[in-house]
Amino acid sequence: MANQGEEEYAKFLEKVRRTVYVDELTPHASEAVVKSAFDQFGTVTDLRFLPNYFGPKELPVSVLVEMENEDMAKAVIGTLTQFPFMVAGMPRPVRAAAATPEMFHDRPKKPGSKIQCRWIDPSDPEFDKAKKMKRLVQKHSAETSFMLKKQLEEAEKLDKQQSETATTHYKKFELIDKLYHDGAAKNLASHYNMKSFSFH
Amino acid sequence: MLQSSDADGEESPDFKWGEMKGLGQKDKNVKFYESFTFDGIEYRLFDCAYFCVRGQCETSIGKLVKMFETSTGEKKVKVIWFFRPIDIRSFLGKYEPLWDELFLACGDDLGVSNINDVEAILGKCNVVCQSRHPKNRYPSKDERRMANYLFTCTFDTRLKIISKDFADAIAGIGVEKLFNKKREEQPLKRLNSTAAGSSRPSPVKPFHPDSGSTKLGKKINRDRTSPTRLTLTFILQDLFLKDSASREHLKKNPPVNTDVTSGCPRTKSRASGDLLAPGSSVNPTPSKKRKLRLSMTEPADSYGLVHQPEEKRFIKNPPLVVKAPSQNIPFEDELKEAIEKDRLLLFENLEPSYTSLDVEDLCWQAFNERVDARMIPASLLSSPHNGKALVIFGTTRAADKALSRLTEGYLMLSDERPLVASRNAPKEVGECKRFTGHFTLVDKAQMSIQKASYCNSHVKRLSLPQRSQKSYITCDLTQSLFF
Numbered sequence: 001m002a003n004q005g006e007e008e009y010a011k012f013l014e015k016v017r018r019t020v021y022v023d024e025l026t027p028h029a030s031e032a033v034v035k036s037a038f039d040q041f042g043t044v045t046d047l048r049f050l051p052n053y054f055g056p057k058e059l060p061v062s063v064l065v066e067m068e069n070e071d072m073a074k075a076v077i078g079t080l081t082q083f084p085f086m087v088a089g090m091p092r093p094v095r096a097a098a099a100t101p102e103m104f105h106d107r108p109k110k111p112g113s114k115i116q117c118r119w120i121d122p123s124d125p126e127f128d129k130a131k132k133m134k135r136l137v138q139k140h141s142a143e144t145s146f147m148l149k150k151q152l153e154e155a156e157k158l159d160k161q162q163s164e165t166a167t168t169h170y171k172k173f174e175l176i177d178k179l180y181h182d183g184a185a186k187n188l189a190s191h192y193n194m195k196s197f198s199f200h
Numbered sequence: 201m202l203q204s205s206d207a208d209g210e211e212s213p214d215f216k217w218g219e220m221k222g223l224g225q226k227d228k229n230v231k232f233y234e235s236f237t238f239d240g241i242e243y244r245l246f247d248c249a250y251f252c253v254r255g256q257c258e259t260s261i262g263k264l265v266k267m268f269e270t271s272t273g274e275k276k277v278k279v280i281w282f283f284r285p286i287d288i289r290s291f292l293g294k295y296e297p298l299w300d301e302l303f304l305a306c307g308d309d310l311g312v313s314n315i316n317d318v319e320a321i322l323g324k325c326n327v328v329c330q331s332r333h334p335k336n337r338y339p340s341k342d343e344r345r346m347a348n349y350l351f352t353c354t355f356d357t358r359l360k361i362i363s364k365d366f367a368d369a370i371a372g373i374g375v376e377k378l379f380n381k382k383r384e385e386q387p388l389k390r391l392n393s394t395a396a397g398s399s400r401p402s403p404v405k406p407f408h409p410d411s412g413s414t415k416l417g418k419k420i421n422r423d424r425t426s427p428t429r430l431t432l433t434f435i436l437q438d439l440f441l442k443d444s445a446s447r448e449h450l451k452k453n454p455p456v457n458t459d460v461t462s463g464c465p466r467t468k469s470r471a472s473g474d475l476l477a478p479g480s481s482v483n484p485t486p487s488k489k490r491k492l493r494l495s496m497t498e499p500a501d502s503y504g505l506v507h508q509p510e511e512k513r514f515i516k517n518p519p520l521v522v523k524a525p526s527q528n529i530p531f532e533d534e535l536k537e538a539i540e541k542d543r544l545l546l547f548e549n550l551e552p553s554y555t556s557l558d559v560e561d562l563c564w565q566a567f568n569e570r571v572d573a574r575m576i577p578a579s580l581l582s583s584p585h586n587g588k589a590l591v592i593f594g595t596t597r598a599a600d601k602a603l604s605r606l607t608e609g610y611l612m613l614s615d616e617r618p619l620v621a622s623r624n625a626p627k628e629v630g631e632c633k634r635f636t637g638h639f640t641l642v643d644k645a646q647m648s649i650q651k652a653s654y655c656n657s658h659v660k661r662l663s664l665p666q667r668s669q670k671s672y673i674t675c676d677l678t679q680s681l682f683f
Contacts, residue, residue: 053626100578102553103578103579105574117565117566119612122609130612
């Protein structure tokens with residue numbers, strides 16, 4: 001029985017080693033797109049998106065990409081840390097890291113681990129300690145979600161700013177381009193007796 | 201009286217006999233008991249319970265009328281069955297059963313009562329009798345409200361009639377025992393079956409069909425209401441009523457016990473078309489009501505079901521049976537339903553290495569509840585010190601109870617971290633509108649070309665001088681945003 005558990009766990013660990021964790025992925029990326037993106041590095045045997053239960057849906061998604069063997073997984077991580085890699089035509093590079101067992105919701109039990117718990121009632125000397133810790137955990141999670149929200153807001157702000165700049169620039173260039181095309185620039189140059197230069 | 205259970209305490213730690221009632225008259229080795237505790241639930245004589253047989257999706261409900269241990273140490277209960285309206289749909293006639301109505305089996309035929317293994321019990325069921333019979337204590341409104349099911353009528357398995365009259369004894373048990381318990385016994389029963397505020401956790405809840413708690417429960421609800429009506433219309437077409445009657449009855453009574461020549465009653469009745477009544481009340485004749493699938497349109501199907509009785513072993517650990525269906529449906533769907541029903545809790549501050557099974561284990565240890573848990577997969581964004589899990593309880597009440605227990609006291613886990621629970625439910629799965637880091641320029645049509653060219657060649661972009669100036673610039677712009 002124990003052996004069986006160990007065997008299963010070893011098998012699972014092997015699977016973990018073959019798996020790459022990828023995040024900063026657009027939520028619009030479909031399974032097929034991600035698969036074809038990572039098939040360039042080797043054979044993708046399995047793909048699973050990590051659920052985003054609590055964050056806003058605008059958060060980048062993470063995906064676990066299981067490769068056929070460990071070397072392929074290493075190749076993926078190596079390449080992706082050196083070069084920006086875009087998936088689904090999204091000009092935002094994804095990030096890759098080695099997967100850890102905690103990323104699998106269906107991970108098997110670690111052999112030998114045992115669950116222990118005990119109730120602490122108000123009479124218990126450790127009651128206050130537990131209370132404090134609980135508060136701390138709650139505070140942390142509140143902070144986390146707040147920070148996440150802020151971060152998203154900031155990203156959005158930056159994005160908005162950049163897109164505005166880009167749009168203005170684009171419009172300017174378009175205007176100049178138009179002037180050259182319909183000959184207005186040339187006419188003006190000759191009118192003011194200036195030397196006309198070609199933009200192209 | 202506990203010592204008697206100690207003998208085989210090792211083999212089923214979940215089981216404990218209560219007070220002994222006496223020894224068997226014929227066989228002195230048979231010990232009768234007043235009550236027993238199985239899987240944390242105390243069952244007393246004349247309590248009702250859900251039963252399960254492998255291979256059947258619907259539970260059966262029966263009244264425990266005898267509890268005894270045989271000379272070989274097998275723990276058995278004698279059960280008088282209740283029929284669901286769907287079980288006897290062909291015989292309802294004009295009778296329109298209530299949605300939660302059951303029919304007490306009576307008569308001297310097979311299928312009224314039989315002897316079952318204790319392991320077949322799934323959980324307790326609260327059934328009240330609403331008969332105006334003088335011996336019956338009419339249930340109060342509260343009791344009625346708390347009950348899972350009620351019954352006012354009997355169904356004679358031989359004559360196939362529904363009747364409001366109760367025979368003096370059914371299967372050798374005085375009818376007054378089958379009615380509602382007398383007042384003074386009531387608190388005992390309540391404590392186990394319905395009480396909410398009691399300190400004793402009541403793991404019966406997951407099996408309550410009324411609250412639609414488990415998938416199983418839901419199914420029962422659904423099945424019960426509609427098909428009955430269907431049958432009533434069907435009954436007219438049921439020309440071979442008499443014939444099918446006995447056949448359906450047989451199907452309800454596939455032998456389940458191991459200690460009996462299985463299949464015997466079935467074949468017999470198939471051949472003769474009628475059942476003999478071999479003193480079923482005393483014989484350990486195994487029979488089991490079974491849910492008739494909606495096979496009424498094609499009676500041939502009923503033969504297809506016949507092979508099932510051969511699976512006669514009950515599942516050792518019944519609660520798993522209840523959980524089983526939930527493993528078949530995707531977790532996401534289950535989650536959605538649990539959120540609607542408020543059955544979901546979020547556990548935080550778990551050791552990150554806990555597995556989903558560990559959490560389920562933990563809930564069993566701490567709250568005595570069977571739950572469906574799933575660790576939220578860690579990611580690089582989540583805290584590496586704080587494991588979180590979504591835990592789906594069987595009922596809203598169970599979730600409430602666990603939450604209030606966790607607010608009153610603290611559950612310290614193995615490495616001195618207290619469990620934190622909350623009602624935080626995942627947000628409604630919505631569509632993501634846009635993803636920051638990607639924007640479109642005014643001219644969409646043009647942009648799409650540029651984007652494509654950019655994405656294809658973001659590395660060797662500069663080596664393509666023939667591209668038009670415009671897109672060249674845009675590429676530069678786009679690039680500047682992301683590097």
